[in-house]
Amino acid sequence: MIEPLETVSVIGGGAWGTALAQAAAMAGRPVSLLVRDAAQAEEINHSHTNTAYLGDQVLSASIIATTTAQAADIIIMAVPAQATRSALAAMDPAMLAGRPVVLSAKGLETGTLQRQSEILVDMAPDAIPFVLSGPSFAIDVAAGRPTAVTLAGDDANQTSKLAAALAGPSFRPYAADDRIGVEIAGALKNVYALACGAVDGADLGASARSALLARAYAEMSRMVVAMGGSAMTLTGLAGLGDLTLTCTSTQSRNYQFGIALGRGESTEAILAAGAKLAEGVATAPVAAALAASLDVDAPLIAAVNQVLTGTADIATIVAGLMSRPLKRED
Ligand SMILES: NC(=O)C1=CN([C@@H]2O[C@H](COP(=O)(O)OP(=O)(O)OC[C@H]3O[C@@H](n4cnc5c(N)ncnc54)[C@H](O)[C@@H]3O)[C@@H](O)[C@H]2O)C=CC1
Ligand SMILES: O=C(CO)COP(=O)(O)O
Secondary structure (H helix, E strand, C coil), rough: CCCCCCCCEEEECCHEEEHHHHHHCCCCEEEECCCCCHHHHHHHCCCCCCCCCCCCCCCCCCCEEEEECCCCCCECCCHHHHHHHHHHCCCCCHHHHHCCCECCCCCCCCCCCCCCHHHHHHHCCCEEEEEECCCCCEEEEEEEEEEEEEEECCHEEEEEEHHHHHCECCEEEEEEEHHHHHHHHHHHHHHHHHHHHHHHCCCCCCHHHHHHHHHHHHHHHHHHHHCCHHHHHCCCCCHHHHHHHHHCCCCCCCHHHHHHHCCCCCCCHHHHHCCCCCCCHHHHHHHHHHHHHHCCHCCCCCCCCHHHHHCCCCCCCCCHCCCCCCCCCC
């Protein structure tokens, strides 16, 4: 029994946490939003904007920003993937026990190689994990533009109820049950967006980018199946939907990071220049380690790691991919 599903507490006041708080408010939920900076909380509560992350987008007055995590019926985690563990550790365990906790970060944890919901199980074994992923730029969600996402949980009835509690006029969650597939898709699409950006940054052409997208989809399917998820999940919003959005949109931070790599800039230089969060940078080596441990052929993940570490230039990497032994497409 997960009811009531009235109030929402969002942990993380960046672009995505603020957008999800706005979506929950538009769904009619009273929302608290945890931010780390008192001045930011003040701005959200009094001006109803979060300019550092969402420009002049006006936020719902029913979002209350706080600098300490508030208890609620529904908890939404929206800090970067590498910060989820420490954010959970900082919360009162009683806030999490028996409550639906929605993991919305898209990334795999460095060191442990864990998915976001595995981190939750580690940190709060009594919480009920759900994962939310799909094609959804924060500004689109916050501005009330039509968005559809996947919400996956272990119990179909609970997941449908939670989806209904978060659904609004412009935010449509589809209930699903393949947590593994949804999480791996969300994490890997960022790695492939780095690759697609690099293809464009290096001016390799639209044909190359589409070929990459299709082969990325095939590689992602092998990874999902090897990890115990379903390849069918990839036909949906969290798979094909988000892969195409992130790999083809200049709005994507991962794609932008990839463009800079494709132009020959180093990872260190891009980060030093103040690049926005690009989750694929941390996830790529984790994905490579997982592929190796599962014996999955993942040449694109390997290629992205070569670009990120500067161990080969783009021309050499492309030549290597194009001269792999010919194979059947299936
Ligand atoms: N921005 C977008 O359009 C979307 C982002 N996401 C995912 O959401 C996650 C977060 O991304 P964004 O919000 O866009 O990043 P962001 O860089 O805009 O904001 C991250 C926020 O998390 C806060 N934070 C970091 N560590 C924290 C901690 N330990 N406790 C509390 N707050 C902490 C930072 O202060 C910052 O406000 C990422 O995994 C991203 O892939 C998912 C869908 C869309
Ligand atoms: O996940 C996203 C859209 O679905 C956001 O992508 P970026 O993090 O690359 O901007």
